[in-house]
Every structure is written in C-alpha cells, then in structure tokens.
Amino acid sequence: MTASPARAADNEAVPQFLKFPAIITNIVDGVRITGLVSVTIEVHVDNKSVLRRLELSRPLLQDSFTRTVIDLAQTYIEPYRPLPWQTIATRLQRAADTALPKEKMRVLITDMSTRPT
Numbered sequence: 001m002t003a004s005p006a007r008a009a010d011n012e013a014v015p016q017f018l019k020f021p022a023i024i025t026n027i028v029d030g031v032r033i034t035g036l037v038s039v040t041i042e043v044h045v046d047n048k049s050v051l052r053r054l055e056l057s058r059p060l061l062q063d064s065f066t067r068t069v070i071d072l073a074q075t076y077i078e079p080y081r082p083l084p085w086q087t088i089a090t091r092l093q094r095a096a097d098t099a100l101p102k103e104k105m106r107v108l109i110t111d112m113s114t115r116p117t
Helices: 005-010 048-056 058-075 085-099
Strands: 016-019 023-029 032-045 106-116
Touching: 016 048, 023 058, 032 048, 032 058, 032 085, 048 058, 058 085, 085 106
Parallel strands: none
Antiparallel strands: 016 032, 023 032, 032 106
C-alpha cells in the first residue's frame, strides 16, 4: 500500500519553522529588579505533520519556554554582562524536549537582548 500523493507531500522532509512571540521578563538580583531580558524563539522541524502537532501544543511549549527564561533571568542573566547564550540555548532545548519528548525539534534563538533598568 502506498501513501496518497497529498499525504506523501505532507510528510516531505521540508524544513518548517514555528515562531513564538518574544519572551520579556525582569532580571532579578536578590530582591532587586536590575533589568529586562528579551528572548525570541523559533522551533525547527523537518516536516509539516510534526509542525501541525507542535502547533496544537503551542501553549505547552510557550509555557515551558517562558518558565525557563524567567528561571534563567533569576539565576544566570545579568544586565551588564554578556548573555550566557549557550546555557540559555541548552535550557530552552531541554524545556522543549521535556514538554514534548516524542517530537523531534530544534529550538533556535532568533533574538536575545538585555536592558538595565
């Protein structure tokens, strides 16, 4: 049995991207707010069927990403130092893998910045 042309085209290995809105949160040092951090994320998948499943799970992924950035803003990120991009990228990828362990995806950071207050 062969797949219908529509289904075969649907599952082609064509890169797909799911964009998320920027996550902006306070940078906290002890009990003081010392700045803001902004992180914009896209998720890369290999085909449209995975993309559709991720779109259905968008709220779960958005929540995982937001919680991760908030945690990092309270522990690793400082407004006057370079952003620890490797730590941020690793933690965001881990958050995605934990939220949806059966889906193969890659988290890409498309923009990241801090601003002291």
